[in-house]
Amino acid sequence: MPKFTYIAIDSSTGKDKKGVIESASPEQAALDLKGQGLMPTSVVAAGAGFKMGAKMARPDAAGTAFTAQAAPTKKKGRPMAIGKVISNQGLAVFTRQLSTLVNAGMPILRSLETLAKQEKNLGFKYVLEQIGESIKSGGTFSDGLLQHPKVFDRLYVNMVKAGEAGGVLGTVLDRLARFMEKAEKIKGKVKAAMTYPVIIMCVAVLIVAALMVFVIPKFEEIFSGLLKGTPLPLLTQGVIGVSNFLKNQILATIGIIVGSVVGFRMLCKTKAGSRAVDWVQINIPAFGPLFLKAAVGRFTRTFGTLLSSGVPILQAIIITRDTSGNSLIADALNQVHDRVKEGEGVGKPLEATKIFPTMVTSMVEVGEETGALPEMLTRIADTYDEEVDNAVTSITSIIEPIMIVFMAVVVGTIVIALFLPLVKIIQTLSGGYAGCGRLLAG
Numbered sequence: 262m263p264k265f266t267y268i269a270i271d272s273s274t275g276k277d278k279k280g281v282i283e284s285a286s287p288e289q290a291a292l293d294l295k296g297q298g299l300m301p302t303s304v305v306a307a308g309a310g311f312k313m314g315a316k317m318a319r320p321d322a323a324g325t326a327f328t329a330q331a332a333p334t335k336k337k338g339r340p341m342a343i344g345k346v347i348s349n350q351g352l353a354v355f356t357r358q359l360s361t362l363v364n365a366g367m368p369i370l371r372s373l374e375t376l377a378k379q380e381k382n383l384g385f386k387y388v389l390e391q392i393g394e395s396i397k398s399g400g401t402f403s404d405g406l407l408q409h410p411k412v413f414d415r416l417y418v419n420m421v422k423a424g425e426a427g428g429v430l431g432t433v434l435d436r437l438a439r440f441m442e443k444a445e446k447i448k449g450k451v452k453a454a455m456t457y458p459v460i461i462m463c464v465a466v467l468i469v470a471a472l473m474v475f476v477i478p479k480f481e482e483i484f485s486g487l488l489k490g491t492p493l494p495l496l497t498q499g500v501i502g503v504s505n506f507l508k509n510q511i512l513a514t515i516g517i518i519v520g521s522v523v524g525f526r527m528l529c530k531t532k533a534g535s536r537a538v539d540w541v542q543i544n545i546p547a548f549g550p551l552f553l554k555a556a557v558g559r560f561t562r563t564f565g566t567l568l569s570s571g572v573p574i575l576q577a578i579i580i581t582r583d584t585s586g587n588s589l590i591a592d593a594l595n596q597v598h599d600r601v602k603e604g605e606g607v608g609k610p611l612e613a614t615k616i617f618p619t620m621v622t623s624m625v626e627v628g629e630e631t632g633a634l635p636e637m638l639t640r641i642a643d644t645y646d647e648e649v650d651n652a653v654t655s656i657t658s659i660i661e662p663i664m665i666v667f668m669a670v671v672v673g674t675i676v677i678a679l680f681l682p683l684v685k686i687i688q689t690l691s692g693g694y695a696g697c698g699r700l701l702a703g
Contacts, residue, residue: 264307265290268399269299281307346384346412349448353441355385360434369430370396388412401425416563416584423571433570440566444559447646451555454657458664465668470507472675477504484682493682500678535588543589547659551652556587557621558645560594565638575602589616607634 262283267290269278278299284290287304294304347355355376362372370393377389392405403422406413417437424433481501484493493501507514528534543553563584567577575598582594593614600610608626611617621641628637 265304266307267294267299267304269294346388346409347382349441350445351382351385352412353438353445356434356441357438360431360438363434364431369402373402385412402430414584415580416567419572419576419580420567420570423567427571429571436566436570440562443562443642443646447555447558447649450650451653454653458657458660461661461664465664465671469671469675472672473500473504473507477501477675477679478508480679480682481505484686487686488682491685494678494685496674497678497682500675532588536592539588543587547656551649551656553618554645554649554652556585556590557617558642558649560585560590561621561638561645562642565635565642568638569635574607578607593617 262285264281264283265287266281267279269280282290282293284293287306290304358376359372362375363369367375373389373393373396377386377393380386380389388409391408392402395405395408396402401422403418403425406418406421420433420437421430424430427433477500481504484497492498529538543549543556545552560581564577564581567580568574572580578594578598578601582591582598585591585594593611593616596614597607597610600613601607606626606629608622608629611625612619612622624637624641625634628634631637
């Protein structure tokens with residue numbers, strides 16, 4: 262009977278163990294080792310060496326499936342990637358597909374290889390192949406994810422790690438997929454709701470710019486010809502001044518716009534600037550409650566998903582803090598972390614921050630008392646996601662008339678500014694005609 266050299270993890274001690282086993286095939290050898298309480302990471306024909314033999318993938322989350330894999334092939338060059346390797350929506354689809362395959366009993370390595378074969382995004386395909394190579398070399402799925410921090414964030418990696426540790430990788434991947442799908446759904450609704458107002462605003466800006474650059478200069482020529490030496494009304498002078506600046510200082514105008522955008526982004530990257538922008542974001546009238554509800558919904562869903570996946574509470578707070586997207590909430594979670602570390606619960610420290618609504622802190626306390634904190638956090642997230650959806654709809658219905666009124670004021674101001682000199686011209690011409698009439702009568 263063939264002999265195979267193996268490397269395995271002793272399930273009782275957690276240490277690596279090497280040896281030789283007789284078996285009919287690498288797959289059968291893996292099953293025999295599992296029966297001995299060992300978790301094989303590599304099984305090769307004795308004397309063949311690692312390059313010629315077959316390597317065994319680490320067991321999947323349930324620890325029940327093993328697949329013989331050929332030796333790694335030569336690595337391909339990394340494809341050129343512009344921007345993000347894969348969008349959040351694409352990553353959510355991948356996670357859903359992976360969870361389906363793993364829950365169907367397919368080993369994680371084979372699942373990744375299957376998804377890599379059908380992946381059309383060359384950059385992400387390369388990432389999946391590299392993760393597969395890491396697993397073939399004896400690493401875990403989470404080890405492979407850690408090598409690509411720009412694709413898989415800390416939330417993703419730590420949830421997968423918790424799933425591997427608890428033997429429930431399929432379940433955790435399903436939760437992670439639902440989490441990402443929910444986040445993309447909310448983001449999609451906000452984008453869809455804001456598309457119409459943004460388009461209207463862009464069209465309005467283009468119309469006003471066209472009036473300023475092409476129409477008003479023509480009226481200026483008419484006014485200067487008919488009102489020689491007569492000063493124009495102040496409103497008209499202001500509109501013409503803006504028009505001349507836009508027409509004659511186009512590079513300066515573009516520079517001001519670009520400089521404002523770049524300056525704002527640089528301000529947001531500073532600690533003080535980020536805090537100021539986040540404070541304005543959640544305190545601005547009308548929009549503030551929307552941003553706060555969205556931030557609280559993200560916090561509760563992230564925190565609840567991590568806890569339900571088996572991530573320790575202190576680590577879950579840190580990960581949630583790093584993915585909160587708001588510096589004020591991040592600072593608040595720092596305080597919560599310190600107090601929980603000292604032995605307190607989560608509800609009271611959350612209430613003490615004065616940022617989270619009373620309803621949220623009360624429900625968190627109830628969840629702690631009943632031992633159902635993850636479920637309670639998920640319910641809070643569902644409630645706030647629905648409130649965000651309703652708030653977006655309400656604000657959109659308010660934005661449209663506000664934009665119409667705003668544009669009416671802007672265009673009306675331009676029209677009045679052009680009409681005032683016309684009144685003077687008419688009065689001048691009327692006075693001239695009256696004088697001529699009196700001369701003829703005399």
